[in-house]
Amino acid sequence: MTIGKIETDTLVVGAGQAGVAMSEHLTKLGVPHLVLERNRIAEGWRTQRWDSLVANGPTWHDRFPGLEFDDLDDDAFAPKDRVAAYFEAYADKFDAPIRTGVEVKKVTRNADRPGFTVDTSIGEIQANRVVAATGPFQHPAIPPIAPTDDCLHQIHSSEYRNPQQLPEGAVLVVGAGSSGVQIADELQRSGKTVYLSVGPHDRPPRAYRNRDFCWWLGVLGEWDAEAMKPGTEHVTIAVSGARGGHTVDFRKLAKQGLNLVGRTGTFANGKVTFEKDLAENIRNGDTNYLELLDAADAYIARNGLDLPEEPQARTLLPDPECMTNPTLELDLAEAGITTIIWATGFTTDYSWLDVNAFDDKGKPQHKRGVSTEPGVYFVGLPWLSRRGSTFIWGVWHDAKHIADHIATQRKYASYKDADQREAEKVSDIRDTKKKSIA
Secondary structure: OOOOOEEEEEEEEOOOHHHHHHHHHHHHOOOOEEEEEOOOOOHHHHHOOOOOOEOOOOOOOOOOOOOOOOOOOOOOOOEHHHHHHHHHHHHHHOOOOEEEOOOEEEEEEOOOOOOEEEEEOOEEEEEEEEEEOOOOOOEEOOOOOOOOOOOOEEEEHHHOOOHHHOOOOEEEEEOOOHHHHHHHHHHHHOOOOEEEEOOOEEOOOOEEOOEEHHHHHHHOOOOOOOOOOOOOOOOEEOOEOHHHOEOOOHHHHHHHOOEEEOOEEEEEOOEEEEOOOHHHHHHHHHHHHHHHHHHHHHHHHHHOOOOOOOHHHHOOOOOOHHHHOOOOEEEOOOOOEEEEEEOOOEEOOOOOEEOOOEOOOOOEOEEOOEEOOOOEEEOOOOOOOOHHHHOHHHHHHHHHHHHHHHHHHHHHHOOOOHHHHHHHHHHHHHHHHHHHHO
16 A cells, blocks of 8 residues: 655654654644554564563553553553553554554655655655654574574574473573573473573562562662663663562572573584673672662661561572582583573664664664754663663653654744744735735
């Protein structure tokens, strides 16, 4: 299906949580706009997540201000399909101008007039502004160390659905952020032998002294941190809302039967090597965990809060054998490993956005989502304005800032000087006279 030429003030590309939030704020400000989505609203929550996934934050936190999960308890963790339905309902709430099933192929700045020409699967669109709301989870990232052995079943975590889809045999899960930990735990509980490759990570408590970690990061100002601490660029976060929510504890996972190894090194001759950093990574995660407990205790004392003490939260299990005598090499066949799941994150792809808004490595250049290319914006990216930018509520606030910027630019663009105002007045008088004569 093709259409005639469409003109709009602002074109939003992507109708996930970022695009829906963007549309809400533009609607409130009276900014004419159109949202294009190549799949369905919140498609990532539908088809890039495993079956049992729930949100990592409770429903009182992981939502937009204008709509609650009225069918779930405030402290519950919403299932992935419920999250997708939530964004559909939110878009319906303000009649968001979203067109699904439309792919944006190329955006280029107009050379002889304001705005951009947008080539789409249904035709050309002219827009004064373009907001890239495609988010950070665009293309699964599998590192170049991945073996080329056809006998191994290899998938990215975004392709994993449930234990039943995997062939018989043991599984190596590479990456111990939230996705890797939860997938490895589910597979081990299903009866599979699982090896989990653990790299640097933060390990917050799921809850402490009757407060979820989302609350603690809020009152301690951590969500508003504007930049990563030096040296933490590759540190993931290990947190889970599964089974009602629990603190990720690698020592408990080892006791449960998971085989923990360090960061994955190389694959050669049917063998895989691991770094000697497992114990260090786990202990650094412990430090992060205990530091948050310390900060929470200090906050409670400072504010005189009546919250129950939780001394058992500081009790750590003894180091398991995998930490004191780490596995540094595995023969894949001998270990019975038939599947590798790469929980190694995603890369972005802005090849469709042909504008001067990127550095020499293809990374977006912006300040709080306002790019170096006038009229181009980004929303939904990690650390767009703060640590909380990729959380649902953080995306909503970032989108508000960008929408306000767009509204301000529209006011400047509509300004008329004295001569223009006078000419407009004269034209109006002439038109009135013509109508009266007619």
